[in-house]
Amino acid sequence: MWKRRHFVTALTGMTAGWAHAQFRVEISGIGATQWPLALEAFRGETGAPASPSAIIRADLERSGAFRLLSGPADKDEASPLPQEALRGSGADAWLAGSMSRLADRSWDVRYRLWDVVKGQPHFTRSANVPAPDLRLAAHRIADEIYEKMTGERGVFASRIAYVSRSGKQYALVIADADGEGRQVALSSSEPIISPAWSPDGKSLAYVSFEQQKAAVWVQEVMTGKRTLVANFRGSNSAPAWSPDGRELALTLSRDAIAQLYVMPVNGGTPRRLTTSPSIDTEPVYSPDGKSIYFVSDRQGGPQIFKIPSSGGRVERVTFKGSYNISPAISPDGTLLAYVNRDGGAFRITTLDLTSGTISSLTDTNDDESPSFAPNGRLIMYASRSQGRDVLMTTTIDGRIKARLATSGLDMREPAWGPYGR
Amino acid sequence: MNTSQAISTSVTARWTALIVVSLTAGLVACSSPVKLNETPVEDRQAKAVDNAADAAKAAADAAAAAAAAAAKSTVASVKAGGSSEANTSGWPAQRVVYFDFDSFVLRDDAKPVVEGHAKVLVGNKARKLMIEAHTDERGGREYNLALGQKRAEAVAKSLVLLGATEAQVEAVSFGKERPADEGHDEQAWAKNRRAELKERK
Numbered sequence: 001m002w003k004r005r006h007f008v009t010a011l012t013g014m015t016a017g018w019a020h021a022q023f024r025v026e027i028s029g030i031g032a033t034q035w036p037l038a039l040e041a042f043r044g045e046t047g048a049p050a051s052p053s054a055i056i057r058a059d060l061e062r063s064g065a066f067r068l069l070s071g072p073a074d075k076d077e078a079s080p081l082p083q084e085a086l087r088g089s090g091a092d093a094w095l096a097g098s099m100s101r102l103a104d105r106s107w108d109v110r111y112r113l114w115d116v117v118k119g120q121p122h123f124t125r126s127a128n129v130p131a132p133d134l135r136l137a138a139h140r141i142a143d144e145i146y147e148k149m150t151g152e153r154g155v156f157a158s159r160i161a162y163v164s165r166s167g168k169q170y171a172l173v174i175a176d177a178d179g180e181g182r183q184v185a186l187s188s189s190e191p192i193i194s195p196a197w198s199p200d201g202k203s204l205a206y207v208s209f210e211q212q213k214a215a216v217w218v219q220e221v222m223t224g225k226r227t228l229v230a231n232f233r234g235s236n237s238a239p240a241w242s243p244d245g246r247e248l249a250l251t252l253s254r255d256a257i258a259q260l261y262v263m264p265v266n267g268g269t270p271r272r273l274t275t276s277p278s279i280d281t282e283p284v285y286s287p288d289g290k291s292i293y294f295v296s297d298r299q300g301g302p303q304i305f306k307i308p309s310s311g312g313r314v315e316r317v318t319f320k321g322s323y324n325i326s327p328a329i330s331p332d333g334t335l336l337a338y339v340n341r342d343g344g345a346f347r348i349t350t351l352d353l354t355s356g357t358i359s360s361l362t363d364t365n366d367d368e369s370p371s372f373a374p375n376g377r378l379i380m381y382a383s384r385s386q387g388r389d390v391l392m393t394t395t396i397d398g399r400i401k402a403r404l405a406t407s408g409l410d411m412r413e414p415a416w417g418p419y420g421r
Numbered sequence: 422m423n424t425s426q427a428i429s430t431s432v433t434a435r436w437t438a439l440i441v442v443s444l445t446a447g448l449v450a451c452s453s454p455v456k457l458n459e460t461p462v463e464d465r466q467a468k469a470v471d472n473a474a475d476a477a478k479a480a481a482d483a484a485a486a487a488a489a490a491a492a493k494s495t496v497a498s499v500k501a502g503g504s505s506e507a508n509t510s511g512w513p514a515q516r517v518v519y520f521d522f523d524s525f526v527l528r529d530d531a532k533p534v535v536e537g538h539a540k541v542l543v544g545n546k547a548r549k550l551m552i553e554a555h556t557d558e559r560g561g562r563e564y565n566l567a568l569g570q571k572r573a574e575a576v577a578k579s580l581v582l583l584g585a586t587e588a589q590v591e592a593v594s595f596g597k598e599r600p601a602d603e604g605h606d607e608q609a610w611a612k613n614r615r616a617e618l619k620e621r622k
Contacts, residue, residue, distance in 0.1 A: 224497030
C-alpha cells in the first residue's frame with residue numbers, strides 16, 4: 001500500500017478523504033470565483049496503478065476555479081444522488097465513479113458528474129483505458145469537468161517539459177502538467193536549457209551543451225530521433241517555434257554577440273532578423289505568427305521589444321523597471337508575462353497589451369521562465385524554495401499558486417506543451 | 422576589420438592599445454567568418470525505452486505490451502555524450518581570466534594570461550583554443566548566455582589582435598550554467614565571472 005501524504009497551506013476549503021497515491025500537493029491562496037464540487041474515491045481505486053479521484057481533485061484545485069469538498073463514500077456512477085446531504089455541504093456538483101480491471105489488463109473506467117442543484121447528471125461516461133494511460137484518463141476527466149463548469153477548455157491532459165539537475169547530471173524531462181508521470185527524454189552530463197514545444201506537441205527544441213558549447217537540437221518525443229539544427233560559430237540558443245511549426249526563431253552569435261535569426265526547423269540557412277550592436281535574444285512568436293517579441297539591451301538594461309517576423313521596425317514594449325527579460329505570450333495574444341528584476345528580486349510580472357496594466361504575480365525572489373498553459377489561464381514558472389529549484393503554477397491573476405510534485409531534484413526551465421494526446 | 426590600428430612594439434603600449442581597440446571597436450565580429458560548422462544535421466535513431474520482461478511472464482506481457490505501445494504517453498530516452506580537453510602542453514600556468522560584475526572588459530590581471538596563450542597560437546598555426554566564458558548566477562539564463570558570449574568574444578578579439586588567426590579561436594558561452602563555485606555570495610560570484618581558455622582539436 002502506498003502511504004498517502006497531503007499538505008495544504010492557507011484556505012482552500014479542502015478536507016481529507018483521499019485515494020491511495022504517494023502525492024504531495026501544496027496549494028495556497030483564495031480564488032475569486034470557485035465552483036464547489038464534491039468528490040470521493042472511485043469504487044475500485046484501491047490498489048490501482050493510479051487513483052483518478054486524487055488526480056482529478058488536485059487538477060481542479062490547481063486551476064483555482066474549484067473548491068473541493070469531500071463526498072459520500074462507497075458510491076459509484078450508478079448510485080442515486082444523495083441530494084440533501086450534498087446540498088447541505090454546499091456542493092453544486094458531485095463526481096462519482098468506478099474502475100475495474102479487464103482480462104487484457106486494461107481498465108474499464110466509468111463516471112458521472114451530477115448537477116446537484118437540478119438533481120440530474122451533467123454527463124455520464126465510460127472509457128476503456130490501457131494501464132499506462134490511467135493518469136491521462138484522470139486528467140481528461142478533470143478537463144471534461146472543468147469545461148462543463150467553466151465553459152473553457154481544461155489543460156490537465158497537457159504535458160510539460162523541464163530540465164532537472166542532480167549534481168553533474170542533467171535531464172530533459174517530460175511530465176504531465178501536474179508534474180507526475182515523469183519520463184526522461186534526454187540525459188546528459190552537460191547542461192540543457194530553453195526547451196520549447198513544437199505547436200503539434202510532437203517535438204521539442206532545446207539547447208544542449210554536450211559538444212562543449214550551446215547548440216540547438218530538435219528531438220521527436222516518441223522516437224527520440226534528434227536533429228542538430230544550429231551549431232554555428234559561437235553560441236546557438238533560445239529556440240522558438242513559429243505557430244505553423246515550420247520555422248524556428250533563435251539567437252546566434254555567428255555574426256555578432258547575440259542576434260535573432262529565423263531558420264527552417266529541419267536546418268538550413270538562417271535569415272538574420274535583427275541588426276544591432278547589442279544583445280538581442282529570447283525570441284517568442286505572437287500567436288498569429290506576425291510578430292516576434294524579444295529581449296534586447298539596445299537601450300541600456302534588457303527590455304522587451306517587438307519586431308515583425310518578416311523583419312522591419314523594432315518597437316519597445318516594456319518601459320517600467322530597468323531589467324525585463326524572458327517574455328511569454330498568452331495564447332490569445334493579449335497578455336505578456338515576463339521576469340522583472342526589482343532590486344535583487346526576480347519576479348513574474350504581466351503586462352496587459354490592450355490596457356497597459358502591469359501586475360506583479362509573485363512575491364518570491366528568484367523566479368524564472370514563465371510559460372502559459374494552452375488555455376491562457378495559468379502560468380508555470382521556476383522558483384526557489386528552501387534551497388531547491390522547484391516548479392510552480394499561478395493563476396494569471398496571481399491568486400492561486402501551487403507547487404508541482406517535486407522529483408527531489410532541482411527542476412527548472414518549464415515549458416508548457418499544447419493541448420493534445 | 423580593425424587591424425589597421427598601428428600597434429607600438431612596447432608591450433605595455435600594445436596592451437593599452439588592445440584594450441582601447443576592444444572598447445572602441447565594440448564587439449562587432451570581423452567579417453571573415455570561421456566556418457566551423459555549417460548546418461550539420463545529425464539523424465540518430467535513439468532506442469525507445471525497453472522494459473525488461475521476465476521470461477516466465479513473457480506471454481502474458483505480450484498483450485499488455487501491445488496495449489502500452491498504443492498508449493499516447495510514450496517518451497523515448499536519449500543519452501547525450503560529452504568531450505574533454507585536448508593536449509595541454511605549452512600553455513601558460515594560468516588558464517582563466519576573471520571579470521568584474523556586469524563587465525566584459527579585460528582587466529590588467531588578464532594580460533599575462535592572454536599574452537601567454539597568444540604566443541603559443543602564433544608559434545603554431547595548427548593549435549586552436551576554445552574560449553569558454555561564464556557569468557555569475559544572477560539573472561536570466563539566456564541573457565546571461567549572451568553576456569558570457571560578450572566576455573568570450575572580448576578575449577578572442579584580444580588574441581587575434583596579438584597575432585592569432587580567427588580560425589584558431591572560437592568564443593563560446595556557458596552563461597550561468599557551469600559555475601566554478603556553487604555559493605550564493607560575492608566571493609562565489611567573483612569566481613564564476615570568468616573565461617577559461619581550453620585547447621581544442
